[in-house]
Amino acid sequence: MKTKRQASKKHRPLVIKVGGSLLHLKALVSELQQLLDGLEQHEVILLTGGGPAVKALRKLNALSEEAAHWHCIKLMGDLTRSMSETFPNSVAVTSWPEAEAAWQADRYPWFIVEPFLRADDKAKDHLPHNWDVSSDSIAVHLATRHQADLLLIKACELPKRKILTKSLVERGIVDAYFPKAVKKLKQWKLVNLPGGTLQEIALDLFESEPAASAPRKRPRGRR
Numbered sequence: 001m002k003t004k005r006q007a008s009k010k011h012r013p014l015v016i017k018v019g020g021s022l023l024h025l026k027a028l029v030s031e032l033q034q035l036l037d038g039l040e041q042h043e044v045i046l047l048t049g050g051g052p053a054v055k056a057l058r059k060l061n062a063l064s065e066e067a068a069h070w071h072c073i074k075l076m077g078d079l080t081r082s083m084s085e086t087f088p089n090s091v092a093v094t095s096w097p098e099a100e101a102a103w104q105a106d107r108y109p110w111f112i113v114e115p116f117l118r119a120d121d122k123a124k125d126h127l128p129h130n131w132d133v134s135s136d137s138i139a140v141h142l143a144t145r146h147q148a149d150l151l152l153i154k155a156c157e158l159p160k161r162k163i164l165t166k167s168l169v170e171r172g173i174v175d176a177y178f179p180k181a182v183k184k185l186k187q188w189k190l191v192n193l194p195g196g197t198l199q200e201i202a203l204d205l206f207e208s209e210p211a212a213s214a215p216r217k218r219p220r221g222r223r
Contacts, residue, residue: 013147020052022153036108046087051079054076069129069130094116120145139152150187157192173190
């Protein structure tokens, strides 16, 4: 039997990946909370990218791709845990059942992905262990495995019209594996922060579309 809380959630779960380059923004907590307030009909699960440390590791090129893959995942986990300690009413989780328990307690789950990815490596279609895969494709994979939708929040300027995911790769907005991974998702959205208003983004999240686009402007009189 569904609880009153579960019955009020009318959409699929939503994985939200916050770009690591955004974590230094002073307004991040307040603006992210504003976004989440507009998504009350969704169960959300959050994670972060690896931030500048991952870019530095790649530039250094001192590790094998296999070793670098897991090191970057640990960095993601460290930053995600840090956000769970900073963002109000949050908790770090390492599995989907733990996320579901957080939802029942009305808390925001921040997902540490390493245990999930270690277990998922037993599957034939696990993610490659190389630089083609970044936190974007990892977020896609998490959403795919749990029949969830996806929102990527980026720090970069995005195209103002729909473009193919291949073009997003060419512009350095997503990783090289992303176009292949995202084909398995029913709905996903790519938005930038800062830029636009989060209320507009929340209204435009769940259009079904084959490629990413910038958020639309809010029509006058719409509430």
